[in-house]
Amino acid sequence: MANTSEIDFRSLVLDAPLALDSGRELAGVQVAYETYGELAPDRGNAVLIFHALTGDQFVAGTNPVTGKPGWWERMVGPGKPIDTDRFHVICANVIGSCLGSTGPSSAGPQGKPYAMQFPVITIRDMVRAQMAMLDALGIEKLHAVVGGSMGGMQALSCAANFPERTDRVLAIATTARHTAQNIAFHEMGRQAIMADPNWQGGDYYGGEAPAKGLAVARMAAHITYLSEEGLTTKFGRRLQDREAKSFGFDADFQVESYLRYQGLSFTDRFDANSYLYITRAMDYFDLAEEHGGLLADAFRGAKDTRFCLVSFDTDWLYTTADMREVVHALNAVAAPVSFVELSAPYGHDSFLLDVPALDRVVEGFIG
Amino acid sequence: MANTSEIDFRSLVLDAPLALDSGRELAGVQVAYETYGELAPDRGNAVLIFHALTGDQFVAGTNPVTGKPGWWERMVGPGKPIDTDRFHVICANVIGSCLGSTGPSSAGPQGKPYAMQFPVITIRDMVRAQMAMLDALGIEKLHAVVGGSMGGMQALSCAANFPERTDRVLAIATTARHTAQNIAFHEMGRQAIMADPNWQGGDYYGGEAPAKGLAVARMAAHITYLSEEGLTTKFGRRLQDREAKSFGFDADFQVESYLRYQGLSFTDRFDANSYLYITRAMDYFDLAEEHGGLLADAFRGAKDTRFCLVSFDTDWLYTTADMREVVHALNAVAAPVSFVELSAPYGHDSFLLDVPALDRVVEGFIG
Numbered sequence: 001m002a003n004t005s006e007i008d009f010r011s012l013v014l015d016a017p018l019a020l021d022s023g024r025e026l027a028g029v030q031v032a033y034e035t036y037g038e039l040a041p042d043r044g045n046a047v048l049i050f051h052a053l054t055g056d057q058f059v060a061g062t063n064p065v066t067g068k069p070g071w072w073e074r075m076v077g078p079g080k081p082i083d084t085d086r087f088h089v090i091c092a093n094v095i096g097s098c099l100g101s102t103g104p105s106s107a108g109p110q111g112k113p114y115a116m117q118f119p120v121i122t123i124r125d126m127v128r129a130q131m132a133m134l135d136a137l138g139i140e141k142l143h144a145v146v147g148g149s150m151g152g153m154q155a156l157s158c159a160a161n162f163p164e165r166t167d168r169v170l171a172i173a174t175t176a177r178h179t180a181q182n183i184a185f186h187e188m189g190r191q192a193i194m195a196d197p198n199w200q201g202g203d204y205y206g207g208e209a210p211a212k213g214l215a216v217a218r219m220a221a222h223i224t225y226l227s228e229e230g231l232t233t234k235f236g237r238r239l240q241d242r243e244a245k246s247f248g249f250d251a252d253f254q255v256e257s258y259l260r261y262q263g264l265s266f267t268d269r270f271d272a273n274s275y276l277y278i279t280r281a282m283d284y285f286d287l288a289e290e291h292g293g294l295l296a297d298a299f300r301g302a303k304d305t306r307f308c309l310v311s312f313d314t315d316w317l318y319t320t321a322d323m324r325e326v327v328h329a330l331n332a333v334a335a336p337v338s339f340v341e342l343s344a345p346y347g348h349d350s351f352l353l354d355v356p357a358l359d360r361v362v363e364g365f366i367g
Numbered sequence: 368m369a370n371t372s373e374i375d376f377r378s379l380v381l382d383a384p385l386a387l388d389s390g391r392e393l394a395g396v397q398v399a400y401e402t403y404g405e406l407a408p409d410r411g412n413a414v415l416i417f418h419a420l421t422g423d424q425f426v427a428g429t430n431p432v433t434g435k436p437g438w439w440e441r442m443v444g445p446g447k448p449i450d451t452d453r454f455h456v457i458c459a460n461v462i463g464s465c466l467g468s469t470g471p472s473s474a475g476p477q478g479k480p481y482a483m484q485f486p487v488i489t490i491r492d493m494v495r496a497q498m499a500m501l502d503a504l505g506i507e508k509l510h511a512v513v514g515g516s517m518g519g520m521q522a523l524s525c526a527a528n529f530p531e532r533t534d535r536v537l538a539i540a541t542t543a544r545h546t547a548q549n550i551a552f553h554e555m556g557r558q559a560i561m562a563d564p565n566w567q568g569g570d571y572y573g574g575e576a577p578a579k580g581l582a583v584a585r586m587a588a589h590i591t592y593l594s595e596e597g598l599t600t601k602f603g604r605r606l607q608d609r610e611a612k613s614f615g616f617d618a619d620f621q622v623e624s625y626l627r628y629q630g631l632s633f634t635d636r637f638d639a640n641s642y643l644y645i646t647r648a649m650d651y652f653d654l655a656e657e658h659g660g661l662l663a664d665a666f667r668g669a670k671d672t673r674f675c676l677v678s679f680d681t682d683w684l685y686t687t688a689d690m691r692e693v694v695h696a697l698n699a700v701a702a703p704v705s706f707v708e709l710s711a712p713y714g715h716d717s718f719l720l721d722v723p724a725l726d727r728v729v730e731g732f733i734g
Contacts (some may be wrong), residue, residue: 022614120614180598180622188586195579212562219555231547247389247487
């Protein structure tokens with residue numbers, strides 16, 4: 001990963017050690033975050049956005065790591081669906097990540113990076129850290145929590161575990177439980193990282209990072225983010241900068257070239273151990289299991305929370321059927337929930353892309 | 368790969384050099400094959416079975432490499448759907464592979480393994496080699512060609528390019544064209560192999576094979592062979608030999624343990640360079656493109672061939688929609704075709720597994 005050590009991330013350090021689901025404690029937790037828009041005098045207009053697996057706190061504006069626009073620039077800003085003229089938007093880098101919050105690349109108690117001595121964390125642990133951040137910021141109750149993909153898992157986890165902290169929950173393209181297929185894809189990616197000799201059991205900091213393994217993991221994940229139709233429309237079998245097949249192993253097809261680029265460019269901005277820890281947290285996620293085995297029980301405390309759930313018809317990673325299970329659980333506890341399956345060609349990534357119907361749903365629900 | 372050099376594969380060497388789609392020629396091609404059942408005096412009862420990507424010629428009986436039953440033992444044998452009391456079944460290892468037929472691990476003209484000097488081959492080249500094998504065996508016309516997955520591609524390619532060689536074509540769980548998503552998964556696997564430092568640009572023979580990279584490639588491919596439902600039924604989120612999650616990076620979930628085993632065990636029996644070459648051949652496969660861009664034109668010579676096409680409802684690698692395109696092309700040239708989508712929970716792998724409906728279709732069509 002490049003340059004992130006040179007960036008002065010806005011952050012705070014939690015006063016108390018964070019008690020984790022594993023039974024371990026994490027002391028001196030740093031949480032990096034960004035805010036957009038003013039906090040109202042009554043502190044009642046805060047919206048917490050949770051980011052996805054490889055996301056970060058730079059929702060809008062310019063991301064200082066990549067130099068590119070924030071990952072939800074289309075959704076967050078003045079006059080946008082999550083209107084920063086009206087709302088105080090907060091987004092924190094999840095613990096376990098590598099963009100300023102404490103993770104495996106952070107210095108541990110001995111002063112050197114935790115690496116694989118970092119405790120295995122869960123989605124709930126990520127949310128705990130952010131609730132503690134809100135305490136530090138003096139924000140007791142949120143107008144809404146919002147998230148897509150792993151961000152949606154955090155939103156659901158927040159509703160289940162901290163229902164008193166938010167009035168509204170908006171969860172997009174997500175699930176209450178990682179399936180065997182979800183776990184399988186992540187495990188394959190982890191094995192790709194661990195198979196890279198540069199990984200060195202995680203102790204690669206200061207040396208060569210396991211970039212090739214991480215690139216392969218990212219390539220595989222990327223395929224799951226796109227729909228078959230989307231790939232066909234975008235690339236089909238079109239060749240890359242050539243008239244005919246090369247009968248070799250170069251990237252003949254555009255889709256090959258695209259994937260290679262996605263894999264390689266990712267390694268500049270992300271830490272391989274963070275990828276291991278965050279995918280593990282996602283695989284461990286099973287909101288029902290956490291609450292005695294019945295998903296409805298997870299939401300018993302959230303009867304007065306308003307929910308909005310959105311799935312995409314071409315998302316085969318977290319499907320409409322997965323989302324419907326959440327809807328049924330919320331119905332079982334009589335929580336107010338609206339649910340919509342949107343039609344969009346981009347697969348799982350639709351939540352990040354140009355889907356005007358999503359803009360309208362978000363704007364309408366956030367109010 | 369273990370031990371295969373100690374096995375005396377039954378094989379023949381083609382008289383003439385094989386002209387390849389790339390424009391190159393391959394001389395001294397060895398084709399390893401097995402036969403089951405007696406050839407009739409009129410030589411009219413031969414059935415050629417084409418194997419899949421990582422398959423081999425050991426359709427029935429005991430596979431001498433793995434010590435396990437042949438890969439289609441349930442389908443081929445005395446009294447079985449492809450009845451060896453009546454038919455003379457032939458199955459050849461495809462060129463490019465590593466089970467006795469000429470491939471990248473074979474000695475090239477300089478006496479050392481071809482490695483990446485092996486020419487890039489196509490599905491049609493594989494079929495060409497097998498047609499030349501039939502010439503050498505004195506078999507002019509087949510009762511049927513049969514294949515699933517890449518075997519089905521060869522069956523369709525045979526119908527398109529050598530329609531005079533067979534009366535019947537049975538293609539199962541296959542496609543006439545690799546899609547962008549199909550290519551993407553293969554490319555990711557190839558990158559995993561090439562990222563393994565043991566790969567050494569392909570020149571690893573005599574040293575350590577790139578087993579870790581090959582295992583990762585196999586894991587990814589394996590996910591695509593199974594349906595989401597099948598994975599859920601088989602594994603769900605069940606833990607492997609433990610009561611609770613370990614909060615570590617061991618294989619906590621059964622599906623992780625299964626994938627790791629599938630990846631590792633594969634590296635004992637398969638050559639990484641063969642995996643590169645055969646996946647490349649599959650990615651290049653586009654039967655319409657080979658015949659001027661219109662799939663129907665591929666089958667103009669096969670009007671008098673009887674076709675049977677089978678897809679599985681849970682196969683997301685080569686879908687029923689893919690198969691329907693083949694049906695439409697055959698309809699366009701008025702070829703006799705029957706098509707059935709079978710219901711089976713196992714995804715793409717259904718063609719290899721216990722699906723009694725498939726047995727009946729195969730038995731009925733082969734006659």
